[in-house]
Amino acid sequence: xAKAKCAKCGTQTEFPKLxxxxxxxxxxxxxxxQPATAGTADQACGCILPTSFEWRLPAGEFETPEGPxxxxxxxxxxxxxxxxxxxxxxxxxIARAWMKKMGIEGKPGFVNVSTLGKKIK
Numbered sequence: 013x014a015k016a017k018c019a020k021c022g023t024q025t026e027f028p029k030l031x032x033x034x035x036x037x038x039x040x041x042x043x044x045x046q047p048a049t050a051g052t053a054d055q056a057c058g059c060i061l062p063t064s065f066e067w068r069l070p071a072g073e074f075e076t077p078e079g080p081x082x083x084x085x086x087x088x089x090x091x092x093x094x095x096x097x098x099x100x101x102x103x104x105x106i107a108r109a110w111m112k113k114m115g116i117e118g119k120p121g122f123v124n125v126s127t128l129g130k131k132i133k
Contacts, residue, residue, distance in 0.1 A: 016045045032089055033099045035068070042067050042086055069111060070096070070104040 017024050018036035025037060034043050072083040074090060081090040082104040096104045113119050 018043055068100050069107050
């Protein structure tokens with residue numbers, strides 16, 4: 013068993029083996045386990061942790077001989093389909109299809125961000 017500590021709230025979560033990524037069950041922050049010698053977010057030059065839903069969406073998909081890999085939005089770590097589902101609890105292919113649909117005019121949920129904040133005559 014491996015324990016991982018959330019960098020934001022400090023909650024410790026136990027896993028059968030240390031994952032590449034994990035979502036804190038308390039605060040919902042995406043974490044990348046670091047060696048015990050790594051710095052914390054409380055130190056100077058610590059990072060601000062991502063908390064919004066966008067950080068749980070795949071940033072890219074890569075085909076490899078072993079199968080597809082999906083890239084995380086925070087640091088670009090590539091996860092297999094199974095690792096992604098175990099970490100985020102959702103299928104990244106469905107999430108990518110939803111994201112692509114959001115950019116097509118006429119589809120439900122479409123927002124033209126280029127006109128936001130402009131005065132419409």
